[in-house]
Amino acid sequence: MWSQLPRITPALFSERICSQQLGIPSSFTYRWGVTMTLPFRLNQFLSPRSIGQRFALTIGAGAGAILIVLAVANYISGRELLLEQTSSEARKEVRDEMGKWDDLVDRIAMYPMIIGATEVASSDPLNKTAVSAPWLASLLDHSPISSVYGLYMAREAMDWRDPASDIWVDRKSWPHAARLKYDFHDPAQDWYHGALETNGTHVTLPYFDEGGSEIEMISITRAVHDNQGRFIGVAGADVALTEMRRIVREMHIRNFLKNSRITKGADLQPTADLTPESMKEAAYLISKTGVVIIGPAGTAVKRMPCLGEKDFNKLLGDLPSHGLDIGPADLQKLLTQDRGWLRITGNKDNVIYWATSRITGWKLILEVPFDLIISPAHVLAEQSAIIGLSGLLLLLGVVSFVARRVSEPIKALQTVASNLAQGSLGEGSDVLKKIERRPDELGRLARSFSSMAKEIRKREKRLSEWNVSLEKTIKERTSELAAAMDRVEKTNRAMRAEVSEAAAYSRAVLPKKMKGVVETDWVFETSSQLGGDSFGYHWIDENHLALYLLDVCGHGVGAALLSVSLVNVLRTASLPETDFHDPSAVLTRLNISFPMENHNDMYFTAWYGVYSLTTNQLRYACGGHPPAVLIGGGGAVSLLPAKGPVLGAFPKAEFENAMFQMTPPSSFTSPSRLYLFSDGAYEIDRQGRKMMSYEEFVQILSKTEGEERIPSILERLRKENGSEIFVDDLSLVEFSFSDTERNKNSDATEKPSHFSPQSQQSSSRSIIIVNSLPELQRLLSFTSEFGSHAGICREDL
DSSP states (O other): OGGGSOOEEESOSOHHHIIIIIOOOSEEEETTSOEEEOSSOHHHHHSOOSHHHHHHHHHHHHHHHHHHHHHHHHHHHHHHHHHHHHHHHHHHHHHHHHHHHHHHHHHHHHHHHHHHHHHHHOSOTTOTTSSOHHHHHHHHHTOSOTTEEEEEEEESSSOTTSGGGEEEEETTTTTSOOOOSSOTTSTTOHHHHHHHHSSSEEEOOOEEOTTTTOSEEEEEEEEEEOTTOOEEEEEEEEEEHHHHHHHHHTOOSSOOOTTSEEOOSSSOOEEEOOOOGGGOOEEEEEOTTSOEEEOOTTOOOSOOOBTTOOOHHHHHOOTGGGTOOOOHHHHHHHHHSSSEEEEEESSSEEEEEEEEOTTTOOEEEEEEEHHHHTHHHHHHHHHHHHHHHHHHHHHHHHHHHHHHHHHHHHHHHHHHHHHHHTTOOSTTHHHHHHHHTOSSHHHHHHHHHHHHHHHHHHHHHHHHHHHHHHHHHHHHHHHHHHHHHHHHHHHHHHHHHHHHHHHHHHHHTSOOOOOSSEEEEEEEEOOSSOOOEEEEEEESSSSEEEEEEEEESSOSHHHHHHHHHHHHHHHTTOSTTOOTTOHHHHHHHHHHHSOGGGTTTOOEEEEEEEEETTTOEEEEEEESOOOEEEEOTTSOEEEEOOOOOOBSSOTTOOOOOEEEEOOOGGGSSSOEEEEEEOGGGTOOOOTTSOOOOHHHHHHHHHHOOSSOHHHHHHHHHHHHHTSSSOSSOEEEEEEEEOOTTTTTTOTTOOOOGGGOHHHHHHHOOOOOOOSSHHHHHHHHHHHHHHHHHHTOOTTTO
16 A cells, blocks of 8 residues: 555755755655655754744644554554454364365275275175276266375285286276286385274375376275175275365465455456565475475475385475474474464564364464464554544644634734834834733733833833932942952951961971981972871980871861871870870870860871881871881881771770881891871872772882882872872871891981980970960960070971
């Protein structure tokens, strides 16, 4: 049906795309060359600018969606119903055809029974004319079954060469007798010995009767016994296989003539079948073992077996060799069940139906393409689509007409609004009065619009009055704003100065770098906001070196001042009743002395350790701080964690003492290195990548070699950060532990004895100051002046 319609192909979706990209006008071109230009642009229709177009497009889309859903639902339900109905019809058809086959075999089997009864009824068993050739010729001539090709009586007691041993007439020799050219007593002759072994009617498989009728046929035979039960011979009837093929191959469910051209003659017979092979039905007749006895017309066997040949499967072929793509599991089901149906989805999507003969056990199979079964559903879907599309177009036309009638007053209101926007307040009043008389929403809209126009006139009058004093008011407000901005700028400069001084103070309390048995190097990079990092190290006595790093939560001046206070307390050993050789005792006392509720809810993390020169041991404790990293002289990396929470948050917190036995420096050519750092050293947001992890930072530390390690590490971190300025403070301290014996007599070794906390505590004086930036600045100025008079360097002071 679709092939008879003129096919219209759109050149492109819109004139803009065609003209700008391909140079083709927006049109529809018929296949016979006629071109029709569209009266509108498709892109404008798909992008509506008016309410009517939007209304029509929305309703059309909704109705189209509903039609599509209904069409799909009807197609699916119709397809399932068709499959069920067709399966029921096909199973009945196959059963009926198999029943007709059995009836045909029963009727043909009557001939061997009549011939055998005639042979037994003869009064003289040795009478060679009991069954004669003329009688068989008469019986064959009057046979109503055209497929019967020959009748015969083969006698057991006679030699096969004796003309009376086989009385046989076929349609080729009729009305005369025919002669066999082989010994029918041979056990390989299935038509003879099969009847002897079968208690009843015996039907052979197809064979070529070489030396007999010289045609392809099957034989229906029956053993003949005399009144004493003695076997006296075999009576049979030969059936031409050509006639049987025609009967099987004409089997089908129904006539599918939609793809055929029918001539309007008297018989209404199709002149040419245009149905493709994939849409044709096929019938098969197979044996109990699956050997194809009769297949579709398009398939052919290699050759028909001759008498005595047993390899029927090789010569006749199986179902796959005849074009039925069936798997082993489905084939087993087909052979074991008497009747049923299967859907086979291999190379072709087909449905097969089968039934079993009650006489021979053979199976008749009907193969129907699945697309052929559901073809009425396709036709119904196409018709439904055409009807739905026609209704949709009609609906769109009605909706467009109604929407245009509704949108005309809106366009008039739009024109009045445009005039009003251009300052023409009086134009369009006649149009408004006309629309105001409407009782619907448009009338109410027009009345509201008129009220708005009147209100605009009043406001314009008031605005003109206010405009007179507006310049004066602006000048006054501008002057006030400039004064306020000046005050804000002064305040900002003062705040920046305070932050700068606080940063300078935080850096001023950092220790100088040491040389000698223990050498130090460090870097302290402040962030864009003032942070709370700080660190230090000093000799507790000639044998013990204290080293520590703290990080106060948050940013700003408060965090910086708290970190400076903590470092000063550790450096001056001013914590009461504290053994500074015991790291856990130091963190415990700091946790008690600096609770967060007394310091603006700020807590802090800390790592504190004590290194012994004599034992080469490092005792340390950690309070919520990243573990330090120790890199041995041989390159082995050790992490130094310890259990303990953040400080200042939990009054009764406990901190674990941990100990690490360092490898003697003399064991390696390079010294061991200990790194203390804050979390800002590795919590770096890398652009387009994940934040740097602690493990990645440890790898950077372990792989950095050379003399200038700290600058190299800092350069690598800046590269990862993608900027010179870090988001958080970055503190990194390196301790290098040299060979104690090699540096024991060195004058450059720094082990100042005046850092003894006992001597400091005995001569110290307490000065109580307020924890604020101005007070600390005053203290810094005082201590600097005192140091210059007393000859004490700034770092020692």
